Amino acid sequence: MAGKVYFLPWNRKNELYQFLKTARAFDHVKARQFLAIKMHFGEDGNEGYIKPEYTKTLTDIAKEKTAFPFLTDASTIYVGKRSDAYHHLLLANKHGFTIDNCGCPIIIADGLRGNTAVDIEINKKHCKTVSISRDICYADSFIFLNHFKGHEITGFGGALKNIGMGCGSKAGKYAMHHNANPDLDIEKCIGCGACIKWCPANALKINDKKITFDKKKCIGCGECVLSCAKNVFKLGWNENTKNIQEKIIEFCYGVLQNKKSFSINFLNHITKFCDCYTTKGKVLMDDIGIIAGADPVAVDKASVDMVNKHFGKDFCKHIFPEIDYNIQFKYATELGIGSIDYELVNY
Ligand code: SF4
Ligand code: SF4
Known part of the structure; x- marks a missing residue:
């Protein structure tokens, strides 16, 4: 049976609180347990990241359940303002992610230098183990808060990319990008x-x-x-996109093992490149809305379908004709992470 995926149009984004309640986004969150809200605080100069006021709505609901929410991300492997916890936290603060604005602290999940990780055994085609940022592994449950946009390796970035690549430690990110x-x-x-x-x-x-x-x-x-x-x-970025997409999915598999999660995709400020870029990036279409559900595969598939509908043709193929972004859907389905079938519920 197809899982439910909920849609909130952008012109009603101020109804996010009630929308998340209707979508039962916090059903898996338990009292006095740590809830990791995994997101991207935006590279310095980038404007596409999900803004702090939305995280406050999430933490308010989590606190109603007497859970312990925290915002989290992990270090990047490229040299920027997010390649260690010290500069990452300063940048997040500059972008307005303060405790007052968000209602909770930030924990950079892979420690000061990005090498605090747990190796999780998965025994899949590409990876026997996956190196996941330690405090992701220590969280009791997850909400993945994802900004949907194009991506130069995977065609698009949404929930699956935020889970797989985003939760990897530095060593994990190298393993996904690099093979030598x-x-x-x-x-x-x-x-x-x-x-x-x-x-x-x-x-x-x-x-x-x-x-x-x-x-x-x-x-x-x-x-x-x-x-x-x-x-x-x-390090050469020499993995072909098929291998990288499949490795990202294997990392998703590792992150999600024995853990419950909910995924929320923001379909706004949609650019060709991801939020790791230091430039503003040209916005390629009007803001669409928010898509949410318990199955990250269905949430990403519904997002792609919604974006394509608004764009009038296959958006990811248009911006990156050489990338087959469906590889990630196929492999995620094969590994049992979720389904591309969904029932869209308009809020
Ligand atoms: S590679 Fe050479 S220059 Fe670079 S840190 Fe090592 S010893 Fe120093
Ligand atoms: S030489 Fe190899 S193992 Fe040593 S730090 Fe560099 S990449 Fe890591």
């Missing part, structure tokens, strides 16, 4: 040795005042990339 060891530009190395202590695999050594690298020991975690001020290490 870093390349080294030895000429740039000044032999300072700063990278060595960050290598968890003991793969780096100084030899003749230059760094040397043992490919057999390297686990591709990418710690060295961030630790070297001379940009000696480079």
Whole structure:
């Protein structure tokens, strides 16, 4: 039987509280348990992220249930203002995500440097284990608050991307993006040795005042990339989109194992690229509304269908013709994460 997916039009967005009650968004949230509201606080300069006032509505409902909500995200692997917890929290604060505005604290789930994680065994096609940000694993239940937009690797970013890629630790994110060891530009190395202590695999050594690298020991975690001020290490973003989409789904599988969740997609400020970009980004269509449901696959599928209807043709194919975004739906269905069939309930 198709699961219910609820739709609130954007011109009634101030009815979010009652909409979420009708959609039974908090049925899975229990008293005195930790509720992780996983979202994206927006890169510096980006304007597409979901704004703090909406999170307050969610935390108000969670508190009515005497739950302990917190907002969370994890570190990025690209160099920006969200690549460690310290700068990430400062940026979130700058974007208005204060305790007063949101009604709860923020916890960056993978710790100060993005390497605080739990390996969850899944034994799937690409990954035997997935490295998930630790405090995601310690939460009792989830709400995934997702801004829908285009994405240069997966065609679009919604619930599945926020769950799979977004909850991965730095090592997890590297594993999704990358399949090999870093390349080294030895000429740039000044032999300072700063990278060595960050290598968890003991793969780096100084030899003749230059760094040397043992490919057999390297686990591709990418710690060295961030630790070297001379940009000696480079990781190629060489996974093809099919593998990345499927790995994201395997990470979703790991995150959602034995946990209940609810997904809320905001279909507004829809741009070609994701909220990790530092630019404002051209908005490609009018704001549509909010789609919500317990099944993240159905929520994403309903969002794509709704966006395509408003755009007049396949939006993701239009912006990224070379990407087959349906791969993620197919694999998510195969792994039993959810269903692309849904019953749309207009609020
Ligand atoms: S941190 Fe960079 S410059 Fe220093 S030893 Fe390592 S690779 Fe060389
Ligand atoms: S990618 Fe990780 S394991 Fe490999 S050399 Fe760099 S720090 Fe060490």
